Amino acid sequence: MHHFALRDGALHAEDVNIETLAALVGTPFYCYSTATLRRHIRVFREAFAELAPLIAYSVKANSNLSVLKIMREEGAGADVVSGGELARALEAGIDPKKIVFSGVGKTRIEMAAALDAGIHQFNVESEPELDALNEVALSRGARAPVAFRINPDVSAGGHEKISTGKAEDKFGVAWTRAPAFYRKAAGLAGIEIKGVDVHIGSQISDLEPFERAFLRVADLVRALRADGHAIDRLDLGGGLGVPYGGPDQSGGDPPHPDDYAKLIRRIAGPLGVQLIFEPGRMIVGNAGILVSRVLYVKRGEARDFLILDAGMNDLIRPALYDAYHAVEPVRPRPGALEAYDVVGPVCETGDRFARQRDLPPMVEGDLVAFKTAGAYGAVQASQYNSRPLVPEVLVDGARYAIVRPRPSFDAMLADERNPIWENAAQTP
Numbered sequence: 001m002h003h004f005a006l007r008d009g010a011l012h013a014e015d016v017n018i019e020t021l022a023a024l025v026g027t028p029f030y031c032y033s034t035a036t037l038r039r040h041i042r043v044f045r046e047a048f049a050e051l052a053p054l055i056a057y058s059v060k061a062n063s064n065l066s067v068l069k070i071m072r073e074e075g076a077g078a079d080v081v082s083g084g085e086l087a088r089a090l091e092a093g094i095d096p097k098k099i100v101f102s103g104v105g106k107t108r109i110e111m112a113a114a115l116d117a118g119i120h121q122f123n124v125e126s127e128p129e130l131d132a133l134n135e136v137a138l139s140r141g142a143r144a145p146v147a148f149r150i151n152p153d154v155s156a157g158g159h160e161k162i163s164t165g166k167a168e169d170k171f172g173v174a175w176t177r178a179p180a181f182y183r184k185a186a187g188l189a190g191i192e193i194k195g196v197d198v199h200i201g202s203q204i205s206d207l208e209p210f211e212r213a214f215l216r217v218a219d220l221v222r223a224l225r226a227d228g229h230a231i232d233r234l235d236l237g238g239g240l241g242v243p244y245g246g247p248d249q250s251g252g253d254p255p256h257p258d259d260y261a262k263l264i265r266r267i268a269g270p271l272g273v274q275l276i277f278e279p280g281r282m283i284v285g286n287a288g289i290l291v292s293r294v295l296y297v298k299r300g301e302a303r304d305f306l307i308l309d310a311g312m313n314d315l316i317r318p319a320l321y322d323a324y325h326a327v328e329p330v331r332p333r334p335g336a337l338e339a340y341d342v343v344g345p346v347c348e349t350g351d352r353f354a355r356q357r358d359l360p361p362m363v364e365g366d367l368v369a370f371k372t373a374g375a376y377g378a379v380q381a382s383q384y385n386s387r388p389l390v391p392e393v394l395v396d397g398a399r400y401a402i403v404r405p406r407p408s409f410d411a412m413l414a415d416e417r418n419p420i421w422e423n424a425a426q427t428p
């Protein structure tokens, strides 16, 4: 459920007319709905109400400070994967005791920052990382609260590039070798074993892989307890898919959070652990759209092109994962549908959002909205082709706020400089 709908012929975000917003902000821009963000986090929380889990919103999906602040207001914590994300979560006022730190390549500097902040948990992904964390903790007179991320060897995820739970993926420690790692960790003075962690992929559209992975992990929790470890927490990661529509919505609509919750209650309920979740996409995915204007309608030899002012640098998911995003006119015109290739202005053939997409008649200057663009949209944007970073706008009822402005060309160039060789330092 989201709060983007046609009203009086034009797309609105809550009570804000997207045409008006586009005139005020300029295109392209991302637009997020506060009501939708709040609704999703509440639906997720209510699905697990009696288990009272820690919902550590996965910052990577959309890290705008205004979004993080809404998560904080809703009582969520944060799943971070870098020192930068940690800094954002803290800046947004998220309680460090609700922050978990994931990722295969944490640096010692990032570990130290997270220890100093007093985070809830490190999700450790390898033996050398465990050794490094132990060293850093000892050097600061601290003990790092740790869960190992288990690789359950279960294939899942909407695309090969976003599947993480197979043995050949770089993530986690093999479930078969986990008992040995825990035994080792138990002997390290800078490490405090807290639990087990698993995350098998993203945009997962059926429950079966979750079930296989979680059953495996529940067995492991019992085995580790039998080995004498105090396993009090179970972090089940993120990964629940959202409906993007389109023909490649494989397996139909993704499961409802209530069914996902039922599965987890059955498997993890009896373990008596604190549950942790790291949802990203399902919280922010359809709480955001990307709004763009049609620059030209180009009638080609083989096909017609809708050339937009948004490019792959603003929304890279179609180019990177062949992802489907619904494209809808902000004010649909009456008339027969026509097939267009929807493309951006970037000088790459891959700068194509959709092939042969059926749309109502479109003319130059029309606005379109890419739906379900709130997750992994703005966060993956770049300035490729020296296109200033795409702005972000948050709507709340009839109000709007520009939560990341479009940089001017001057601002875009401000951090770059020509060397003054006469004054330049020599390497020693």
Ligand code: LLP
Pocket (backbone or CB within 6 Å): 058, 060, 061, 079, 102, 103, 162, 199, 201, 202, 203, 237, 238, 239, 240, 278, 279, 280, 281, 282, 317, 321, 375, 376
């Ligand atoms: N926890 C960990 C350890 C993760 O690696 C991820 C996502 C999440 C949680 C959140 O997963 P979610 O609930 O959002 O599925 N850029 C790609 C998605 C990459 C996902 C990376 N990890 C995309 O645009 O589809």
